[in-house]
Amino acid sequence: MTNDSNSLLPDVAGSMVRALVLYSLAESQAGHAKTIRVTTDERSFSVSDDGRGHAISRLVAGSPYLKFVYSHLEYPFDPDEAPPVQLQGIGISLINALCSELTVIVQKHDVTVRLSFQHGQPSDHETLAVTSPTTGNSVMGTLDAKLQMRAIDGESLRNWCRTILAVSPGLTMFYNDVKVSA
Numbered sequence: 661m662t663n664d665s666n667s668l669l670p671d672v673a674g675s676m677v678r679a680l681v682l683y684s685l686a687e688s689q690a691g692h693a694k695t696i697r698v699t700t701d702e703r704s705f706s707v708s709d710d711g712r713g714h715a716i717s718r719l720v721a722g723s724p725y726l727k728f729v730y731s732h733l734e735y736p737f738d739p740d741e742a743p744p745v746q747l748q749g750i751g752i753s754l755i756n757a758l759c760s761e762l763t764v765i766v767q768k769h770d771v772t773v774r775l776s777f778q779h780g781q782p783s784d785h786e787t788l789a790v791t792s793p794t795t796g797n798s799v800m801g802t803l804d805a806k807l808q809m810r811a812i813d814g815e816s817l818r819n820w821c822r823t824i825l826a827v828s829p830g831l832t833m834f835y836n837d838v839k840v841s842a
Contacts, residue, residue, distance in 0.1 A: 673703050673803040673812045676755045678820060680707035680799050683752070685824060687711030688831050693796065695832045698821065700812040703805065708798035713766040716773050716787075726775050727782060730756045730764060755801065756780050762801035767792055779804075 677698060684707060687693040693711035700706075718725040723732070733753035756762050757780040766773045769792060776784040818835045825833055825842035833840040 671810070671813045671816070672758065672808050673700070673705055674817055676758065676801070676803065677705045677707060677812070677817060679751050679755065680705075681821070681824065684709035684711065684797070685828065685831075688828060694830065695834070697834045697837075698817065699836055700814055700817060702811045703803040703808045704801065705803075705812065706798060706800040708796060710794055710796040713768050713795045713797050714764070716766055716768065716771065726764065726766065726773065727785075729753065730762070730775065730777065731780065731782060733757050733780075755799075758804060758807055759801040760804045762799070765798040765800075767794060767796050767798075769793070769795060 677700060681696060681698060684693055684696045687709055688696070688711070690711075693709040695710045697708040698706070714729075715725045720728040721732075729752050731753060733756075756777050759777070760779060762777040762780075764773075764775045766775075770789065772788045772790045772792065774784070774786045774788075775782065814836070818840060821833050821835050821840045822842055825831060825840060
């Protein structure tokens with residue numbers, strides 16, 4: 661394949677990063693996150709924010725919230741029953757299902773939870789009693805190699821981040837450790 665034909669392939673990982681940034685942006689628009697950090701390299705990515713962090717003690721349909729929203733893509737929705745989580749749980753589960761590995765870190769003031777997945781399935785869970793002045797979520801993953809035949813389009817993502825900043829006063833964004841300006 662030539663570079664020209666690779667440029668015609670979809671940037672699946674870039675789309676996943678955009679979805680994760682939008683979740684962080686919602687946290688910012690709710691008044692909780694002030695900074696979003698995006699890092700990409702080839703098929704790997706990380707999106708972090710300084711928002712409230714996922715709920716860590718909540719149960720959904722008998723499962724811990726974190727495990728549920730990251731691994732219940734096929735959750736059976738009964739039309740007579742209210743959905744157990746907001747719709748973004750479907751997007752987060754889909755991102756996890758498309759990754760060969762995914763790690764979620766939730767930082768609260770008194771505890772940090774790290775949940776890891778391999779090919780969409782939980783592989784490790786760690787809870788640390790750590791005191792921290794900050795809170796927030798970090799999602800780091802690597803898209804399955806069969807789904808992305810080219811590197812993430814960093815220039816396109818950086819430009820997209822600029823458009824987010826243009827309509828989000830007070831938000832600070834970093835892309836690959838460099839502050840993005842509108």
